[in-house]
Amino acid sequence: MPHRTCADGETVLPTRDGHVEGFWELFSRLRRRWVKVELLQEYDESDSIAYRRFKEGNHEEAARLVTEFVRSQSEIYELARERKLEMIRIRIFVLPLTDYLRYYEIPAYESDVECGEKVFFLQDTQAADILDHGITDYVLFDDERVLSLHYEESASTLREARLAEGSETVGKYMEITEKLLERSVPMHQSPAYQEILTSG
Secondary structure (H helix, E strand, C coil): CCCEECCCCCEEECEECCEECCHHHHHHCCCCEEEEEECCCCCCCCCCHHHHHHHCCCHHHHHHHHHHHHHHCHHHHHHHHHHCCEEEEEEEECCCCCHHHHHHHHHHHHHHHHCCCEEEEEEHHHHCCCCCCCCCEEEEECCCEEEEEEECCCCCCEEEEEEECCHHHHHHHHHHHHHHHHHCEEHHHCHHHHHHHHHC
8 A cells, every 4th residue: 555654643545536545455454343424515526427427417317326336335345244344424414405415425325324334414513513623524444543534625626645543643533433423313314314305
């Protein structure tokens, strides 16, 4: 896994087309749980045909394609089932919901749940006091290492991924994660999700 080490001891992992190279290596070392926290209201996934269909306004086709993509990630979900891994995703959302979340990401989440993930929703106003300045999207691996994901603000494209394994940094993210989980609710119980159902 090519990388470079920063002065603060964090390791910068290479990224390509919005993906972190070496992610599978980190995932394959899991023994207990994986937690991903998502803060942006849209991500640039231009390498995905499903996302391109969404940007063209073809929401039905985009939802179908992104659902198929999630279900195709059999290697990840088979490993999770084999090791009885807990896979948790915490989505911080704003109101009104973006079209990206409503028409593209939630269909993907539906498939995530079908495949064994637990997806939780939390409104941004309820998370503001938990998320310290500088906290970005991140992935927590086994409460032992954390991968922070840094995006270009103007385009929501992944710019940098930093891996930290020190106890102080990981402990900080563990504390944030537990607080977010305490306040969040399963996606299907979220008022935001219910609003989508009633509005069609």
